[in-house]
Amino acid sequence: DGVVDINTLRDENGLKIIRHELKTFVCEGEYQRGFYRILDTYLRHMDQPKQPAVWVSGFFGSGKSHLVKMLGYLWDNFKFPDGETARSIKQLPDDVGDQMTELDRKQKLHGKLMVSGTLKDFPSADIRYSFLQLFLSKLNLPQQYHLFKFIYWAKSENIYDEIKAIIESNGKDFKKEYENLFFSTAIAKAILQVRPSFAHDEGNVKEYLKLNFKRVESVSREQLITTIKDEALPLIFSDIPCTAIILDEVQQFIGNDGNKTLDIQNLAQDICSNFKGRFLLIGTGQSSLSETPYLQPLQDRFTVKISLSDTDVE
16 A cells, blocks of 8 residues: 555455565665664674664655564564465575574574554553553553553462453453453452452452552553563563564654653663663654754664665665
């Protein structure tokens, strides 16, 4: 359609689009240099105190979203139902291919994760909370903080599988029940069935859930780091995985709001400095960071700059 959607649906039609985009991606010129610089910088800073963030800029239609989308699928080595993978479909230039081979070696040691999307898809007055929702959604965990904390608690107490099985054996949808956490009789009954001494009755269970898993609209910087590092990731990975975080349309998200610039600055610092150098943050915008007053404060955070031009499109 001439416009790249950073998160294509994984239905039959979406898979055709992803396969087509991979096959027709031209990894030459600035795209090739951009791929190489991103991977080279990441690999050199892995397990270091700080991982530099990347800013990909270019006018509307220059292919910046396409570049980061292809990087994401190749990073994840996306697997199609027929067994083909992104890396088997797309033959890369030797220098980029060598970097991808080294990345694959690191991924086999630590695991891999690809998180992509736009912050505006998770509207919140708190950018950290928007980001946390995006991150949790990519791990197939509840996006809302209080619901995630409930799932984390249930798994930590080793009762998650049991209460889920009980609810589903009664013909109910577990996801719908926990999304209605404070009022779900099915959840309360299941907890009592698994742990009879937990509370006197269902009403007491519901009160406990209301008191301990309160709704929130924002998270602190410390909560963001702790939730991702010590709670969400350990549910799935044994170590901090090699993670590409692609935030598309960051400039459009910031607009002319200086407060959002500051929030993105802090978010970038937290992501790049707290995860053993294994989190790679990539943002995109139509302008280079030095061209726009509202983007200039980000220059010290996004130090790897990839600029696409008319020549690259041609």
